[in-house]
Amino acid sequence: MLALRSLAFNLCFYAATAVIALGCLPALVSRRTVLGVARLWGNTTIWLLRHVAGIRVEFRGLENIPPGPLLVAAKHQSALETLALCTVFPEFAYILKRELLFIPVVGWHLSRGGMVAIDRSKGNRAMSLMNAAAADAIARGRQLIIFPEGTRRPTNAPPVYKQGLSHLYAALGVPCLPTALNTGLFWPRRGFLRRPGTAVIEFLPPIPPGMARAAFQGEVLERIETASNALLDAGRAELAANGHPVPEPGSSASRTA
Template identity: 40%
Template structure:
């Protein structure tokens, strides 16, 4: 990374952190008096748009989106690969209102956690996987019924570009049980916002939104098949984005 890019990245983090701190304070004071949809726009959507804009203007991370026409009118379950923080900002700005899985402990962080708690996230206890799955099923279904999109990163953690982590069945199970489709999304944000280190590289993130996937039937078999289909689609798009077959960390979870 050049000295110029290092300075730009430092400036980016300073602007991002200071804006987040100030916005969280304003949000904690103002958001409780707003209805949920307007609260989401005020607290999350506007700030995430600002974060994506800062990434573009300060460090040169632009983006192109294909498949916007595939987004259904009714909110459903979004399944996306996870490589960086950028896609969290971008997807939170694109879909509204959107609920996503967060660690329960984050809600206790002063100002940041308090502001996040106002937006009905799916707060889970990651130290207890079985309880976390039940929380995802219960709270995710509630959010869908309330008219919110639910974002799931089925890999569970950020995976470097060129690799695909195993897909948990939580997102597919949520969609099947709710009678709603999965909206698959693939991207290569990790090429420019790497998982390791603080450096950022200028370039254009490619985001691909697929055709909504509907389950073929009900029950465990339908969930497994839908999860496999989403996994295969993301693998194919990653191959397309990198121009070579990705290294598969694992097949979609079988158990």
């Protein structure tokens, strides 16, 4: 049953993605309409998760989101938060690797939406170019979303926070919103199964600008990891109670799943 439900969701998700990406090509006329398409994609995915896969997406701490330009630092375990966060912030901009802009159709939307792309081929210049693009986005009142670890990480992986986050925090002078989650339990990276339950994305109290970089890096890591670990514990307990325990890393069950 779990495998069939997961298959149904995956088929519906990729079909919806194709329809939205192609059907909304006229939205490329402006950044604002492209962001509207992204919100449509995110809300469609959340609906499919609830009604097909049995996964309810819950946002907590919405009252902690300050108005105006903002740096959002989110844990990254799944594709789920990439789509769900689009529905929360009115003028969001993701910090992403430049190669994503070359994906047919989807890359066109990313580019037209004013995402901040990092060109790693530029070496040492990549950081200064990212700073300039990020500063422009902040000047326009946007909310910059960054995944401090740079890529999706397994739920059991130790944290590896890169220096890009603290670099931006020091350069931009805006609050940072730490964001914890447990989404990888329900929509795992590189996994087929979609386990039913409550996927939580929690916005923690913002960190005001002005902290020293090293102190900020330690503070944001501590906040996100502590809250994410608590959400993961609660999520594992829910899955076990519903008969869908998460296999331990390295077990035969995790390899076949």
